[in-house]
Amino acid sequence: xxxxxxxxxxxxxxxxxxxxxxxxxxxxxxxxxxxxxxxxxxxxxxxxxxxxxxxxxxxxxxxxxxxxxxxxxxxxxxxxxxxxxxxxxxxxxxxxxxxxxxxxxxxxxxxxxxxxxxxxxxxxxxxxxxxxxxxxxxxxxxxxxxxxxxxxxxxxxxxxxxxxxxxxxxxxxxxxxxxxxxxxxxxxxxxxxxxxxxxxxxxxxxxxxxxxxxxxxxxxxxxxxxxxxxxxxxxxxxxxxxxxxxxxxxxxxxxxxxxxxxxxxxxxxxxxxxxxxxxxxxxxxxxxxxxxxxxxxxxxxxxxxxxxxxxxxxxx
Amino acid sequence: xxxxxxxxxxxxxxxxxxxxxxxxxxxxxxxxxxxxxxxxxxxxxxxxxxxxxxxxxxxxxxxxxxxxxxxxxxxxxxxxxxxxxxxxxxxxxxxxxxxxxxxxxxxxxxxxxxxxxxxxxxxxxxxxxxxxxxxxxxxxxxxxxxxxxxxxxxxxxxxxxxxx
Numbered sequence: 022x023x024x025x026x027x028x029x030x031x032x033x034x035x036x037x038x039x040x041x042x043x044x045x046x047x048x049x050x051x052x053x054x055x056x057x058x059x060x061x062x063x064x065x066x067x068x069x070x071x072x073x074x075x076x077x078x079x080x081x082x083x084x085x086x087x088x089x090x091x092x093x094x095x096x097x098x099x100x101x102x103x104x105x106x107x108x109x110x111x112x113x114x115x116x117x118x119x120x121x122x123x124x125x126x127x128x129x130x131x132x133x134x135x136x137x138x139x140x141x142x143x144x145x146x147x148x149x150x151x152x153x154x155x156x157x158x159x160x161x162x163x164x165x166x167x168x169x170x171x172x173x174x175x176x177x178x179x180x181x182x183x184x185x186x187x188x189x190x191x192x193x194x195x196x197x198x199x200x201x202x203x204x205x206x207x208x209x210x211x212x213x214x215x216x217x218x219x220x221x222x223x224x225x226x227x228x229x230x231x232x233x234x235x236x237x238x239x240x241x242x243x244x245x246x247x248x249x250x251x252x253x254x255x256x257x258x259x260x261x262x263x264x265x266x267x268x269x270x271x272x273x274x275x276x277x278x279x280x281x282x283x284x285x286x287x288x289x290x291x292x293x294x295x296x297x298x299x300x301x302x303x304x305x306x307x308x309x310x311x312x313x314x315x316x317x318x319x320x321x322x323x324x325x326x327x328x329x330x331x332x333x334x335x336x337x
Numbered sequence: 338x339x340x341x342x343x344x345x346x347x348x349x350x351x352x353x354x355x356x357x358x359x360x361x362x363x364x365x366x367x368x369x370x371x372x373x374x375x376x377x378x379x380x381x382x383x384x385x386x387x388x389x390x391x392x393x394x395x396x397x398x399x400x401x402x403x404x405x406x407x408x409x410x411x412x413x414x415x416x417x418x419x420x421x422x423x424x425x426x427x428x429x430x431x432x433x434x435x436x437x438x439x440x441x442x443x444x445x446x447x448x449x450x451x452x453x454x455x456x457x458x459x460x461x462x463x464x465x466x467x468x469x470x471x472x473x474x475x476x477x478x479x480x481x482x483x484x485x486x487x488x489x490x491x492x493x494x495x496x497x498x499x500x501x
Contacts, residue, residue: 022380022381023359023361023364024359024361025359026357026358026359027358027359028339028358029339029341029358029359029402029404031404031405031407054400054401054402054405055382055400058361058382058400058401058402059381059382059400061359062380062381063381071358073402073404073405075405122382122470123385123469123470124395124466124467124469124470125385125388125395125396125397125448125470125471126382126397126400126470128394128395128396129394129396129400129401210469210470211383211469211470
C-alpha cells in the first residue's frame with residue numbers, strides 16, 4: 022500500500038521543527054512512524070505535511086534527575102527496555118514496553134509517540150496514568166507541562182495543540198516502599214490489548230497505601246483512570262499480603278484489620294471493572310472485557326505489592 | 338509532492354535516487370534497486386517479511402519512508418552470502434529445514450543476523466522473543482529456532498578452530 026501524497030520535512034533542530042509546524046498547514050509530527058505510517062497507508066490519516074523530528078538532536082535521552090525520570094521524544098521502546106535505571110527502578114515501564122507490538126517495531130517506536138498518538142489501545146497511557154506522569158509539550162511560546170489526567174481527551178485526541186511537540190515525559194521517581202506492574206491480555210504477539218491494567222502503589226513504612234495509581238488500556242474511548250479503585254486501596258493496610266509478610270510482620274501483628282487484603286483487592290478490582298466502557302469486537306464481548314479488567318487489576322495489584330515489598334529494606 | 342535525493346548504502350554499495358516523499362523503503366529496495374530478496378507480506382507492520390537492517394537494527398522496511406533512511410547503511414538478504422557461498426545462518430536454515438515456502442525467510446534471516454551479532458549464543462527463549470515480529474505460516478518456528486542455534490554453534494566452532 023502506498024501512502025497518500027504529502028510533503029516531507031526533516032528539521033535539524035527543535036526550533037526549526039516548531040517554525041515548520043507554525044508555518045505549514047495540516048502538518049503531522051512523526052517520530053518513529055510505527056503508528057503514523059500504517060495509518061497513512063490505510064487512509065486513516067491524510068496530512069498534507071509530515072514533520073519528521075527523527076533527526077532533531079537532544080531528544081533521545083533518558084535520565085533520572087531532579088526527582089523525575091525524564092524520557093525524551095525520540096527514546097525508543099528498545100532503548101527503554103535496555104536502560105539499566107528503568108530495569109532497576111521502574112519495572113512497570115519495562116512490563117509495558119515488552120508487550121508493545123514486537124521487537125522490530127519497538128526498535129523504531131517511541132514512548133512519547135505511543136502517548137501523543139492518543140490511541141486508547143496503546144499501552145503506555147495506562148502506565149503513565151498509574152505513575153501520575155507529566156507531559157512536557159514544546160510550542161512556539163516555549164514549554165508547558167500537562168498532567169496526565171488533562172492530556173487524553175478522547176479517541177486520537179489529546180491536549181497537544183497543532184503547533185506543539187511532546188518533547189518529554191516526566192515520571193516522579195518512586196518512593197522507597199513502592200511498586201508497580203502492567204499486565205496486558207493479548208491474543209497474540211503484537212496485538213492490541215483485550216484489556217490491560219497498570220497499577221502503581223506507594224506505601225508508608227507500616228504498609229499503609231499512601232498513593233494508588235490505576236490505569237486501564239483499551240477499555241473505553243480514552244485511557245481510563247480507575248479513581249474509585251484507587252480510593253478503595255488508599256489508606257488501607259496491606260500487612261498480611263504474602264510478599265509483605267516479612268517486611269511488615271510487626272505491624273501486622275499489632276493491627277487487627279478488617280476487611281482482609283484479598284477482600285480489599287477484590288473490591289478495588291471490581292471498582293476498576295466498573296470504571297470501564299468497552300465495546301464488543303473480535304477481542305471479546307463487553308462482559309468478557311470487563312471481567313478481564315477485573316482479573317488483570319487483581320493480578321497487577323498483587324505484583325505491585327510484591328515489588329513494593331522487594332524494595333523494602335529487609336527486617337523492616 | 339516534494340521529491341528528495343536519497344542516498345543509501347545497501348550491502349556496502351552506495352545508491353542515490355530521487356524519490357517521492359511517500360516512497361517506502363521496501364519499494365526503494367525492491368523497485369528502484371531491484372533487490373527483490375526483501376519481501377512484502379502483510380504491508381501492515383505485522384509479518385516481518387520485509388525486515389532489513391537499518392544501521393544494523395532490524396526494521397520493517399514497509400514502515401519506514403525511503404527519505405527517513407537517507408544516509409543509512411542498509412543490510413538485505415542479498416548481502417549475507419560470502420565468496421564461499423552461504424553463511425552459517427543461511428546454512429542453518431537449509432540443514433535444519435528452517436523454511437518450507439520460504440516467503441518469511443529473508444526477514445527471518447535478517448532478524449537472526451541482528452540477534453547473533455548482539456548475542457552469539459542466544460537461548461531458545463531469546464531466539465523466540467527476537468523473531469516474535471516475524472511470522473511463519475509453514476514451520477511452526479521449531480526448525481527456525483534450530484536453524485539459529487545451528488548458526489550459533491557453527492560460528493562458535495569455527496571461532497574455536499581458528500584459535501587452535
